[in-house]
Amino acid sequence: MGETRENETQDVDLTAINTIRFLAVDMVEKANSGHPGAPLGQAPLAYLLWTRHMRHNPDDPDWPNRDRFVLSCGHASALLYALLHLAGYGLPMEELQRFRQWGSKTPGHPEHELTRGVETTTGPLGQGLGNAVGMAIAERLSAARFNRDGFPLLDYRIWVIASDGDLMEGVSHEVSSLAGHLRLSQLKVFYDDNHVSLDGPTDLSFSEDVEKRFQAYGWRVLHVDDVNDLAAMEAAIAAAEAETERPTLVRVRTVIGYGSPNKAGTSKAHGSPLGPEEVIATKKALGWPTEPTFLVPDAAHVPFDAARERGRKLEADWEALLRAYRAAHPEDAADFDRRLAGKLPDGWEASLPSFKPGDKPMATRAASGQVINAIAPHLPELVGGAADLASSNETLVKGVPNFTAANPAGHNFYFGVREHGMGSTLNGIALSRLWIPYGGTFLIFSDYMRPPIRLAALMKLQVIYVYTHDSIFLGEDGPTHQAVEQLAALRAIPNLTVIRPADAVETAEGWRVAVGHRHGPVAFALTRQALPILAETAEKAREGVPRGAYVLSDPADGPPQVILIATGSEVALALESAKKLAEEGIKARVVSMPSWELFAAQTREYQESVLPPGIRKRVAIEAASPMGWHKWVGSEGDFHGIDRFGASAPLKDLIREFGFTPEKVSERVKRLL
Ligand SMILES: Cc1ncc(C[n+]2csc(CCOP(=O)(O)OP(=O)(O)O)c2C)c(N)n1
Numbered sequence: 001m002g003e004t005r006e007n008e009t010q011d012v013d014l015t016a017i018n019t020i021r022f023l024a025v026d027m028v029e030k031a032n033s034g035h036p037g038a039p040l041g042q043a044p045l046a047y048l049l050w051t052r053h054m055r056h057n058p059d060d061p062d063w064p065n066r067d068r069f070v071l072s073c074g075h076a077s078a079l080l081y082a083l084l085h086l087a088g089y090g091l092p093m094e095e096l097q098r099f100r101q102w103g104s105k106t107p108g109h110p111e112h113e114l115t116r117g118v119e120t121t122t123g124p125l126g127q128g129l130g131n132a133v134g135m136a137i138a139e140r141l142s143a144a145r146f147n148r149d150g151f152p153l154l155d156y157r158i159w160v161i162a163s164d165g166d167l168m169e170g171v172s173h174e175v176s177s178l179a180g181h182l183r184l185s186q187l188k189v190f191y192d193d194n195h196v197s198l199d200g201p202t203d204l205s206f207s208e209d210v211e212k213r214f215q216a217y218g219w220r221v222l223h224v225d226d227v228n229d230l231a232a233m234e235a236a237i238a239a240a241e242a243e244t245e246r247p248t249l250v251r252v253r254t255v256i257g258y259g260s261p262n263k264a265g266t267s268k269a270h271g272s273p274l275g276p277e278e279v280i281a282t283k284k285a286l287g288w289p290t291e292p293t294f295l296v297p298d299a300a301h302v303p304f305d306a307a308r309e310r311g312r313k314l315e316a317d318w319e320a321l322l323r324a325y326r327a328a329h330p331e332d333a334a335d336f337d338r339r340l341a342g343k344l345p346d347g348w349e350a351s352l353p354s355f356k357p358g359d360k361p362m363a364t365r366a367a368s369g370q371v372i373n374a375i376a377p378h379l380p381e382l383v384g385g386a387a388d389l390a391s392s393n394e395t396l397v398k399g400v401p402n403f404t405a406a407n408p409a410g411h412n413f414y415f416g417v418r419e420h421g422m423g424s425t426l427n428g429i430a431l432s433r434l435w436i437p438y439g440g441t442f443l444i445f446s447d448y449m450r451p452p453i454r455l456a457a458l459m460k461l462q463v464i465y466v467y468t469h470d471s472i473f474l475g476e477d478g479p480t481h482q483a484v485e486q487l488a489a490l491r492a493i494p495n496l497t498v499i500r501p502a503d504a505v506e507t508a509e510g511w512r513v514a515v516g517h518r519h520g521p522v523a524f525a526l527t528r529q530a531l532p533i534l535a536e537t538a539e540k541a542r543e544g545v546p547r548g549a550y551v552l553s554d555p556a557d558g559p560p561q562v563i564l565i566a567t568g569s570e571v572a573l574a575l576e577s578a579k580k581l582a583e584e585g586i587k588a589r590v591v592s593m594p595s596w597e598l599f600a601a602q603t604r605e606y607q608e609s610v611l612p613p614g615i616r617k618r619v620a621i622e623a624a625s626p627m628g629w630h631k632w633v634g635s636e637g638d639f640h641g642i643d644r645f646g647a648s649a650p651l652k653d654l655i656r657e658f659g660f661t662p663e664k665v666s667e668r669v670k671r672l673l
Pocket of ligand 1: 034038073
């Protein structure tokens with residue numbers, strides 16, 4: 001009797017696993033595009049996680065204490081869509097049949113927010129793993145903040161499937177090293193060890209001992225020799241689940257294109273459909289009906305429906321816990337509810353420091369540091385740090401503990417010299433919706449973290465980048481460290497807001513904007529060198545910075561002949577240049593433009609009030625690449641910037657040699673006029 005039931009369970013398991021496999025295969029085949037190989041190999045692992053281990057409720061993909069699932073190898077998206085369909089996330093069969101088509105919920109790679117239940121956007125290999133590390137950090141932070149005796153409000157786990165490509169990517173080294181250091185035990189990673197990547201067998205380029213590598217990071221490391229050995233898989237997953245000290249890596253041996261007589265185990269199963277004949281051969285080999293396609297036998301629903309019932313119960317129990325928590329800890333609960341509702345604390349803006357024109361000149365990085373320190377106590381969700389440049393970036397909140405393995409209640413982060421990993425981790429923290437993370441490094445090294453910046457923008461995540469040393473005017477470190485093309489490169493990313501403040505006042509206003517900007521990342525470009533605090537900004541930045549650009553000064557006598565548009569450290573230069581031009585009888589308006597993106601979002605009326613179409617003589621001044629400035633200066637305008645690499649020299653020499661003086665600017669204006 002017992003044996004019969006066991007056999008029946010095994011039949012159901014196999015039916016469900018093959019259902020996942022062939023939904024994925026049929027999706028790829030119908031789209032004539034995609035990756036069938038990884039889903040064929042990974043299906044048993046994913047099946048066990050989704051039906052037996054993950055605590056999730058498909059009815060409510062936003063349940064705060066749900067386990068997270070990250071398919072870091074986003075190219076295996078068909079696997080995830082099959083799972084979402086079967087698990088009951090409301091992804092209908094028609095969407096599986098529209099895989100990779102215009103307007104479908106099943107794009108080529110999983111996209112967060114587009115498809116219910118997709119926890120993060122993956123596809124660029126390595127990023128999912130980095131996000132998962134951030135999610136595990138957020139879990140620790142949140143548990144430390146909200147859990148109380150008898151109220152384990154947050155204790156979710158992060159389950160990841162990562163492929164060879166994920167582990168080859170440099171970012172995986174950064175984040176896995178960090179995860180081991182921080183002992184993020186809620187993180188459970190399954191490495192799909194199938195010996196194949198796109199170009200062929202992995203031994204073309206990848207031969208380290210992955211288990212030893214992760215052991216060296218301080219992870220718990222396990223392995224399973226055959227993903228189809230469900231008992232062995234169960235044991236490994238249970239061991240990963242029981243681990244409470246370290247992150248876990250389970251190396252799972254799978255076969256890419258499992259079941260395909262002619263393509264299994266080769267890169268031919270990787271990035272293109274199996275082809276009609278091979279699909280039939282594969283279905284036959286695994287004992288699956290060749291018709292109809294997109295077959296879901298009733299039996300396949302059984303384990304998923306049971307998991308869904310369990311999930312409903314888990315969330316209902318958690319809701320009861322939350323109700324009791326609200327009664328026992330009303331203030332904590334109010335903070336929790338407020339954050340999840342996407343609201344900022346009342347009155348936080350009152351804590352913004354005010355800087356005055358009489359104050360000593362100050363680097364905008366220093367002003368930013370003062371702002372962070374002033375607002376942090378009033379904005380408990382603000383957490384962050386730097387990639388080993390906290391002292392330069394002024395990202396440290398004084399008197400607040402560091403986030404460490406021993407003290408996850410700390411809010412200051414040491415990401416180490418890992419810009420890429422920091423960026424990817426910040427995205428994972430932001431995905432919790434309970435924290436607003438920031439991270440700092442030199443502007444030049446935004447290049448080292450561009451992939452996660454782009455993904456933050458794509459996912460509309462609130463992440464704040466605190467970049468300093470924003471131009472050649474950092475001085476003696478020289479051209480390797482002097483940003484020239486980075487502003488243009490960042491401005492090219494859709495949905496990223498770049499803010500380059502002119503002084504301390506604009507910096508504080510920039511932070512007001514950044515904290516209030518809930519649906520996309522913001523990057524600050526801040527100076528190393530001190531800048532005067534301008535009388536004009538003190539008066540106008542409060543209104544002007546949120547609008548991206550505003551008139552700082554106009555000629556006293558009549559309409560301007562020319563507009564000087566400047567950002568950051570060049571705004572003071574523009575004001576001086578306008579004075580010099582006035583002495584020579586030339587009337588210039590000065591516009592401060594801390595953010596192109598904010599200005600571009602204004603009404604045409606406002607834009608034309610700042611840059612009247614009738615004034616076609618315009619000179620933009622920015623110590624950076626000219627790329628893109630024609631948008632604002634027009635075809636009759638000119639640009640005073642830099643179109644070469646910088647140089648190693650003291651600040652005053654760079655100012656002279658690169659011509660950032662009122663004399664040089666007014667010469668250019670006169671040439672233009
Ligand atoms: C950063 C990045 N580089 C390149 C690619 C293109 N790409 C997609 S899958 C893949 C190979 C992946 O091999 P593996 O990770 O072993 O996956 P499998 O072949 O086992 O499915 C490559 C190079 C990518 N998605 N992301």
